[in-house]
Amino acid sequence: MAIDIKKDFINQREGRRRLYALARRLRRPTTYVQRQLATWALPRPTFRIPQSTGIATLAYDRIPEAAEVAVMAQTMVRTTFHDPTHKPTRKTFLLNRLDPALLSLDSPILRFALNPEILSAVSRYLGMVPILANIKVFLSEPSDTEPWSSQLFHCDAHDKAQVKAFVYCSDIGPENGPLTLIPAKESERIRARINYRYPKRIPDSVIDEAREERSPEVVTGPPGTVCLFDSSRCFHYGSRVSPGSTPRVVLMVQYLTPFAFTVPTDYRQGAPLGALADAQLSRVQRAVLAGE
Ligand SMILES: O=C(O)CCC(=O)C(=O)O
Ligand SMILES: [Fe+2]
Known part of the structure; x- marks a missing residue:
């Protein structure tokens, strides 16, 4: 009997996914321990992503690189770089405008993605040093x-x-498609109530019925606002930009562990920017960028 990993484990309910996650860790225990130990080389976290919520929002002036990221992303959007791998769709949101030719280690985008304060909070939350799986500049x-x-x-x-770390690169109010998040613990209870199967999209009415009293968290803010959230544990949506409003521009940086279901077994191949790693980076930063 053939096993279809995607159908049998990934796009499934929580129990079966947990089993698969455990199996992936057991297969490479050394990597698991090494990446746990590597967290000790990072500075003490200056902020936390609480396990209970899976969300941390930072004011626009909290991370120095964030304002520079916003300027760089706006430039990329204005010069209308088009992702050549992007198939034409009717989609009007999450259009990637990141020009990879402009990514160097000293660019604000990579300095943000490898900022020790960010890495420290993310590693502490995930329990190990992650890999940088994806960077995009999204126009909605x-x-x-x-x-x-x-x-x-x-x-x-x-x-x-x-x-996922989002850096807001335009002013994002309620009309500009802000990230809208349900904290992790509550999301877990909702998944159980609606018998959720990953990664299904759920109508608002169903969530409204299943959720508790608190309204979802709507993350608004000026350019430079940073939101780190667990997009696997937290129900989320974004990019509902109202007609006539200013388009939304964000930088998205995705941190995964080497054990993520979508990362190849040789996880160095899952590090798209690995070629940029060099000796000016710390060991932990190289582990994040190149999976080393
Ligand atoms: O903000 C959005 O448009 C939604 C993004 C999203 O679902 C994701 O990045 O996983
Ligand atoms: Fe998502």
């Missing part, structure tokens, strides 16, 4: 169509836990 345009795809509540299937 206003649209009057009904929310669909990631504009609807969902949990990302890549792993049982992960961290």
Whole structure:
């Protein structure tokens, strides 16, 4: 009997996914221990992503690189770099405008992604030093169509836990498609109530019925605002940009553990920017960038 990993384990309910996560760790115990020990080389975290919420929001002036990131991303959007791997779609949101040719170690984007304060909080939360799995500059345009795809509540299937860091690169108010998040513990209870199967998109009405009293967290803020959240444990959506409003521009940095379901067994191949790593980086930063 053939096993279809995606169908049998990844796109499944929580129990089966936990089993698969454990199996992936047991397969490479040395990597697991090494990456846990590597967290000791990082500075003490200056802020935390609490396990109970899986969310940390930082004011626009908290991380020095964030304001520079916003300027750089706006430039990329204005010069309308188009991702050549992007197939034409009817999608008006999460259009990647990151020009990889402009990514160097001293660019604000990589300095943000490898900022020791950020790495420290993310590593502490994930229990090990992660790998940098993805960086994108996302443009989301206003649209009057009904929310669909990631504009609807969902949990990302890549792993049982992960961290996405969003840096707001435009002013994001309620009309500009802010990230909208349900804290991790509450999301877990909702998944149980609705018998959730990853990574299904759920209509607002279903979530409204299943959720508790607190409203979802709507993350608004000026350019430079940073939101780190666990997109696997927290129900989330974004990019509902109202017609006539300013488009939303964000930087998205995805941190996964080497054990994530979508990372190849030789996880160095899952580190897309590994070639940029050099001796000017610390060992931990190299572990994040190149998986070393
Ligand atoms: O902010 C958005 O448009 C949703 C993003 C999302 O679902 C994700 O990055 O996982
Ligand atoms: Fe998502």
